[in-house]
Amino acid sequence: MRKLLRLCPTFGLLLGFCPALAVTTALTNALGMGLAFTFVLTFSNFFVSLLRRFIPEETRIPLFIIIAVTFVTITDLLIAGFAPDLYQALGIFIPLIVVNCIILGRAEAFAYKNTVLAALKDGLLNGVWFTFGLLVLAGIRELGGAGTIFGFQALPAGYVPTLLLVLPPGGFLLIGFILAAINEQKPDA
Numbered sequence: 001m002r003k004l005l006r007l008c009p010t011f012g013l014l015l016g017f018c019p020a021l022a023v024t025t026a027l028t029n030a031l032g033m034g035l036a037f038t039f040v041l042t043f044s045n046f047f048v049s050l051l052r053r054f055i056p057e058e059t060r061i062p063l064f065i066i067i068a069v070t071f072v073t074i075t076d077l078l079i080a081g082f083a084p085d086l087y088q089a090l091g092i093f094i095p096l097i098v099v100n101c102i103i104l105g106r107a108e109a110f111a112y113k114n115t116v117l118a119a120l121k122d123g124l125l126n127g128v129w130f131t132f133g134l135l136v137l138a139g140i141r142e143l144g145g146a147g148t149i150f151g152f153q154a155l156p157a158g159y160v161p162t163l164l165l166v167l168p169p170g171g172f173l174l175i176g177f178i179l180a181a182i183n184e185q186k187p188d189a
Contacts (some may be wrong), residue, residue, distance in 0.1 A: 009102045009126060010133035010175070011182055016102050019093050020137055021171040027150045030138030032086040033093060034131025036079060038124065040071040040097050041106060045123030048111035055112070064107040065098065072098045102130065140174060141165045 009015045019037070023029040047067050048055075055063050076094045080087045087094070097103065106126055111119035142148055145166035147155035164170040 008129045008133040008136075010130065010137075011178060013102075014179075015105065016100055016130060016133075017175070018096060019100070020134060020175065021168055022093050023090055024134055024138040024141055024171060025145065025166045026089070026142050027135060027138045028086065029089045030134035031131070032079070032083065033090055034127070034134045036075045036090070036094060037097055037100070037102075037130055038127025039075055040068060041103055041127045041130075042120060042123035043071045044068045044103055045106055045111040045119040046116060048107045049114060049116045049119030052112050060112060061104070061108070064104055064112075068098050068103050068107070102126065136178070137171065137174060141171065145170070 010017065010020050016037075019033050023033045044064070044067050048064055051063075051067075072095060075097070076087075079090070079094060106122060110122045114122070139149070142150075143154060144162045145164075146161050147153060147159045162170075165174065
């Protein structure tokens, strides 16, 4: 289990904390951000790998960012047009996908050095694991902080929500507790 949780960029590499703290107060927001992130990462990796032979070494980082910006813009427009409530909830965090260190890190460490198919697979799997991490955080925060799951009442009517869980300090504490639990487990054989 420890090995599996370490695949998640948020828990394993300690990357992507900005959206992990900001959008994980509700499962719908976390799922929307996770899907948007997966789309951007997958297609950024695809095009970085596809164009790697044409990208000069000196300009690779700015070009990686331009590729990511292209897909973030597409994502931003699609969410704004087809899911305005989600767009409103995610706000500035959609454009901030561009500066997420996972996007640039995977382009630099993997996509630029591997085949198109391998880069596509890497982007998709890292996006899925990132989404999983967001959903774990959001599930705990929404259930404990509002008593709901995907907006539907899940706990008894008399449940008193734990407000700390839906506030930023609660997100930090929760990530800390999850990391402590992961590190406390015995290493997989």
